[in-house]
Amino acid sequence: MLTTRFTEMFGVDHPIVQGGMMWVGRAELVAAVANSGALGFLTALTQPTPEALAKEIARTREMTDKPFGVNLTILPSISPPPYEEYRQAIIDSGISIVETAGSNPVDHLPHLKDAGIKVIHKCTSVRHAIKAQLVGVDAVSIDGFECAGHPGEDDVPGLVLIPAAARELEIPIIASGGIADARGLVAALALGAQGVNMGTRFMCTVESPVAQEVKEQIVANSERDTTLIFRTLRNTARVAKNAVSAEVVGIESRGCEFDDIAHLVAGARGRKVFEEGDLDAGIWTSGQSQGLVRDIPPVGELVTRMVHEAEAIITGRLASMVSATAAQAVGARA
Template identity: 50%
Template sequence: MPFNTALTRQLGIRVPVVQGGMQWVGYAELASAVSNAGGLGILTALTQPSPDDLRKEIRRCRTMTKNPFAVNLTLLPALVPPDYHGYAQAIIDEGIRIVETAGNSPGPVIKQLKAANCTILHKCTTIRHAQSAIKLGVDFLSIDGFECAGHVGESDITNFILLSRARQSLAVPFIASGGFADGQGLAAALSLGAEGINMGTRFMCTVEAPIHPKIKDTIVGAQETDTELVLRRWKNTSRLFKNEVAVKAVEVERASTTGKFEEVAPYVSGKRGREVFINGDSNYGVWTAGQVIGLIHDIPTCETLLQRIENEAEETIARTSALMTSSQTHPLVPSEQPSGKVEPHMNNPQAEIWGVGKSKL
């Protein structure tokens, strides 16, 4: 039986797994493959140079999948900001009704998208920001733990605490983002109250990801310690793959006596980072990767990966449910152990959501 969570129901997907928006990675090839495999694929709007180019990419993705897919629109500080409203209008005009938003001051764009009846998944790194997003009318919150790739925020709260805080205090359903790569992680996220998971780095390391094979091999060979936090001095902390350029950027950042961003800017060039995915030289520029790289050991197709995640999650949920027994049959002492088979405890309030107890996943 398929998963039955708020995320699968509202988005019309089979597996509660979202492929997060990733700059220079979120093209039609990857988004369509994830959606065809039962998850939610996402195009990255700002990977396209203009709103018109985004329109073309949306249309191209539609020729590759008949399943739902979304678009990510991230609002970040810039001397010359992109045409965010133009990108949002392109999303609306092309009939996309699921949008992942992130970044600073998203209110006007979210209002524009909600007026077109879009479902909004908004990424947050703190509960405070999540509560602000709820006031804007978002439908789901993507709770991004400190383990994640890219912009990690400044509070350094890991997902084990952050997700539980979300469960305790948020009135809007949420998904877990940062540190997820397998079905055991999905089962854990559901146990902590999430409706699904968001994966970025794991999807970079799939057959369909449009990046150089050598970068995928680099991820497979990496450990969880192979990331670096850069730009903390300017409260724009980003988790990057720990290569020669990222290490040098941190050295310059810490040694600077002026604190001028211009000193570190050449080392964190987005243009050079883009070239990494094209030329396969992992040291050519900076590129984002989460601590989850330590959990990635192969390069499967998206279909194989999501089927594996489904199976692992089902096995994990069944195994953990079977650890519970009813109070009447709990063995207080060996001599009091009742004869016969002990049935698993099925009074878990999440059991019906997962399909455990009443039916298989």
Template identity: 65%
Template sequence: MLSTRFTDLLGIDHPIVQGGMQGVGLAPLAAAVSNAGGLGILTALTQPTPEDLRNEIRKTRELTDKPFGVNLTILPTINPVPYDEYVKVAVDEGITVIETAGRNPEPYMPLFKEHGVKVVHKCTSVRHALKAESVGVDAVSIDGFECAGHPGEDDIPGLVLIPATADQLKIPFIASGGFGDGRGLAAALALGADGINMGSRFLATVEAPIHDNVKQAIVDGTELDTILNFRPLRNTVRVHKNTVSTEAVEILNNGGKFEDVQHLVAGARGRKVFETGDIEAGQWTVGMVMGIINDIPTCHDLITRIVTDAETIITDRLAGMVSSQAPAQAAV
């Protein structure tokens, strides 16, 4: 078993977190991850109303007695979102782990602290991680450029971002972006992280509530099959490279505005992909980690395999490279 500051903080068996994915972070997936020893995450805004979130939390509790969390992404929206009500439901229902993203969670920190909630804030840069630490979050999820969804605007990959974060952050943190197997977990730990967050890898699992065609598209895809959209708008998002996302990128790169691509990138079209399995129906999020996803296991089998492989890499392969003998002297 791999014990880290993160597993100790949250009382979980393995340092693996399921990303809070819109339309995907539902009870069956979150419970499966938690039952396997990781940390499952419900996505609050997947639920149409705060009361729907309450029902999903209760449904998850029927499926697992292990810790699980709720993701709350706080962003400006065209239609106002009752963020305060979603937060109140999570706290009232006794959720002990909340993953925040988007806006600074500082306004909610007193409430979280009062109720013993552990806060994990998602960041895409060291400076944002340090700000989150300063407002009192308990841990950070640091997202490298490889990640699905919003990688920020700095374009720093995990190989640099993770150790840079480790050099400055005092609280525990997990690494996100490009993780999908035991090699990645071992690497993240070696670079200074206390665990990993995986989104795309959990899309290609038996319990993921998406169409099998999408899961197979992820298995068939490579690290070259994503595209960065909204770059000219400074709101970069990494998505699957299909006809829809490619058209949107071309429009924006040629001087178009968001209004010119809104019909292409509407969330309803992305949800249609997951529901119908038509991978060309809209823009949908997935990361470069597609290049190392080769099967569709259960969450239990996936997490067990990742942890076992990471332990073997650490204890056998890497340890076997260390010699206690002094280096041989070169001949003169």
């Protein structure tokens, strides 16, 4: 098995994370990820109330006795959800791992830490990761430009972002964005990460709750079939190409305020895509890693395949390169 600081700190078998995804991080998927030996996250705000979240946590526990966590995404809003109540539901349910995202989690950390909860904070830049370390998170998940959802405004891809973060941080780093197979896992470890986070790849599994039409579209798509919206609003999001995202980009190109496109990007419309399979009902998130996704396996098969193939790459092809180089050096000295 691939053992890293991350697997040791969080008590999982494999350095693979299924991060929180709105409308996707539900009990069936998270339990399957946990049972595979990886770390899965329920998405708190997918549930309509803190009480519903507590029930979803209990439902997940009926399917697995292995570690899993809850994602709590904290964003500024005119009518914010009751974050403190969701946080308390997490604590009262005995969850031991939380993934935070969005705003700085500093106001939530004392409560989570007092409850013995380890916190992974999702960041899109080295400067934000350093700040997260300073306020006391246990690990960071660092999102490269390739990721689905919000990649930040710096446009730094993982090949640069991961080692740049590893150079500056002492806490474990989870590499996120553009990773869908064993090659990405091995590359991330080589760049200094202690594990990888996958969203798009886990969306496209048997246990994922999204509609089959969405899964099949991810398989059909290439790495070029995403688009960036909200660029002009400085709130960039990467979503799948479809009629709605094209309309949003067209409106933005002429200059707009958020109110001009709000009706197109409403969360309820994206939820309809995932639940009903109407691919043009709204915008829906997918990363450039969709170009690497070519099947819809059970979660356990996916994780096992990734780990075995990663081990084969490390002990086989890469090791043979080192051996060949050593042999050449010996020959040269002789």
